[in-house]
Amino acid sequence: MRSGGLMGTAALALLAAPAWAQSASSGDGDSFLGGEWQPVDPAELEQMRGGFEMPSGLNVSFGIERAVYVNGDLVANTVLNIPDIAAITPEQAAQVADFNRGRVVQIGEGNVVMPAQMAGALVVQNTLDNQTITTLTRIDVAVDSVATLQAINFSNLISDALAGSVSP
Numbered sequence: 385m386r387s388g389g390l391m392g393t394a395a396l397a398l399l400a401a402p403a404w405a406q407s408a409s410s411g412d413g414d415s416f417l418g419g420e421w422q423p424v425d426p427a428e429l430e431q432m433r434g435g436f437e438m439p440s441g442l443n444v445s446f447g448i449e450r451a452v453y454v455n456g457d458l459v460a461n462t463v464l465n466i467p468d469i470a471a472i473t474p475e476q477a478a479q480v481a482d483f484n485r486g487r488v489v490q491i492g493e494g495n496v497v498m499p500a501q502m503a504g505a506l507v508v509q510n511t512l513d514n515q516t517i518t519t520l521t522r523i524d525v526a527v528d529s530v531a532t533l534q535a536i537n538f539s540n541l542i543s544d545a546l547a548g549s550v551s552p
Contacts, residue, residue: 450506452489453518460489462506491515 452460464483466476484504488497492511508517 447522447524448483449520449522450487451520451522452487452506452508453516453520454489454491455516460487460506462487491517 447463447465449461449463451458451462462483464479466472466480472480486503486505486507489506489508490497491509494511495509497507497509506519506521508519510517
């Protein structure tokens, strides 16, 4: 049930994206984000994401990056990008293994961690005062065809409506 809500939310966001992109790109060349923001070339983005192809033909690309900053300095960074799971390279397999191991960032003395209990987790331990700790998890997702996603979502919507009308 929860995945249906998540899929619906994702679908609504994707449906709104073309209108948002159009409004963001219109104007006098200065986007609503500010003049310092520049678009990234799609070919460069393709190399930064991983992905998969659904049986319907919909290609979904994704990338995950986790970073930890302490007092503005990057102290840990983990990146996972798998563009084609069927043709995974040894380097990409190493990325998956590293990502699944998790990451521990310890600031100060006397920190203790149980590695067996942290599979895939990011653990930040701090015993110092007045530290500015920032953790960022960035997930990049793209689909190659909003029309295909809309068709899949519409099909799911009809199936859910029919199932709801039959059940008490």
